[in-house]
């Protein structure tokens with residue numbers, strides 16, 4: 172199976188190659204661009220990136236698995252990443268994550284059956300002034316309470 | 329009133345926009361530096377300023393710049409470290425969100441001083457909205473002719489590019505950061521050679537933290553001596569203290585170097601929550617030794633915190649109240665270092681895994697009395713035996729938590745429950 176590259180993605184790939192012409196530097200920006208489009212990094216995407224950069228697919232695999240932000244399997248439409256590090260934990264991570272688990276009926280690392288939500292625990296997000304914090308598809312939400320979580324999650328289509 | 333350098337625009341509406349920055353004299357120092365100052369003169373001011381790296385190690389910035397060899401025929405690079413993944417640290421994010429142009433002006437002056445024509449800002453992947461804001465600021469600066477070819481009509485050329493990380497704390501370590509920009513796994517390099525000589529793409533490279541660089545325009549404007557006068561000896565300038573945990577008003581507060589820790593907790597941050605008693609403070613990001621409440625009567629500068637047996641690190645102050653279970657707190661930290669070890673040194677890779685197993689065992693009620701000593705013994709075995717300081721960063725919290733709260737650890741291991749919860 173080969174990867175379908177949209178016009179938009181093709182444009183991004185060309186920009187990345189131009190902006191980072193040296194060595195293997197395009198790899199990380201390319202992986203970001205592909206993940207933005209497809210939601211995760213499949214074997215086919217690794218092969219595609221390898222072709223663009225001129226390295227072996229296994230090299231791309233090694234890089235993509237080293238970095239925790241690259242998903243190696245599909246995730247839900249909304250990827251909820253709750254910070255479980257010290258500052259968030261001090262401000263109630265345990266209760267927050269329990270609440271989300273119950274609300275969605277899934278454990279950490281799982282996706283809801285309708286494919287809408289994936290729940291992950293992540294390390295410090297650099298938002299400790301607003302602890303407890305979560306990030307959903309790039310957007311940060313801080314000072315979480317059960318009410319606030321209801322409001323945020325219920326408003327996601 | 330404290331002197332404000334880095335946060336002076338934070339309260340202004342749209343402070344991230346270039347017109348707002350320019351209306352308060354922004355980019356004037358870059359223009360003056362490029363037109364009227366020689367690189368050596370700027371270097372001299374930075375040396376005089378006693379500015380020390382705000383990324384954690386506190387290395388004198390002027391000295392670091394002076395290590396860049398001249399006339400190697402190779403390009404020189406400036407890499408700005410915006411990885412900001414040390415737990416408890418969120419100060420650089422505030423600069424990027426509220427005053428990205430101060431950072432860019434600092435980048436122009438720094439690049440000119442070290443002879444760089446290309447600069448990379450390495451920003452952690454999770455800072456996605458922040459990367460967008462920063463790119464907008466870069467675009468604005470290009471549009472005004474402050475970046476690109478022939479800056480201020482001086483013939484000087486500089487390109488600034490953002491490189492996004494992807495969730496690896498270790499890429500904040502300067503040589504892992506370089507590997508990452510080169511499209512590799514973020515595994516730290518052995519030093520020497522130091523990056524100033526063999527850095528990005530094997531060329532001379534300076535790596536500095538965001539906050540470090542953001543100070544440069546003020547040093548050029550007001551002079552190194554002025555900057556040095558703001559803090560105690562060898563600790564020039566102001567510092568962004570990022571305080572979090574059990575306080576009423578967590579946030580970023582700027583003060584002259586050497587600001588008292590207890591004042592930061594009680595006045596700036598509004599004291600410990602719910603009127604609880606202070607129990608412990610980690611004064612410089614999760615990697616540094618913890619302090620007991622009675623050890624907190626100290627000033628926050630590199631040398632004073634070191635004298636108290638800890639480190640100022642990134643200036644991230646994590647506050648814990650009397651209700652905190654130190655065993656569970658340490659479990660969080662060990663989990664983090666285990667996750668983030670790059671795996672190339674055996675003591676760090678295996679040691680963090682063993683420590684996690686043991687602390688998990690204690691917390692789940694299956695601990696044994698000797699577990700506490702074993703934990704300590706493993707940490708000691710990691711300390712000083714690894715390629716990069718992440719090994720030490722994993723070991724120091726473990727040793728200091730046990731040194732200072734041993735009774736809680738032994739209680740948990742023997743009684744299968746927390747002493748405080």
Ligand SMILES: Cc1cc2nc3c(=O)[nH]c(=O)nc-3n(C[C@H](O)[C@H](O)[C@H](O)COP(=O)(O)O)c2cc1C
Pocket residue numbers: 380381382383384385386387389409410411412413414497498499500501502503535536537538540541716717718721
């Ligand atoms: C594991 C590890 C993580 C680090 N993370 C960061 C970071 O996120 N940001 C940073 O500026 N420095 C970080 N550092 C320190 C850098 O290696 C380097 O000393 C610093 O960027 C130099 O800039 P400065 O002299 O301006 O402080 C880290 C170091 C280690 C060992």
Ligand code: SF4
Pocket residue numbers: 498515516668669670671672673674676677714715716717718719720
């Ligand atoms: S100390 Fe740990 S993180 Fe650093 S190089 Fe060794 S294994 Fe990697």
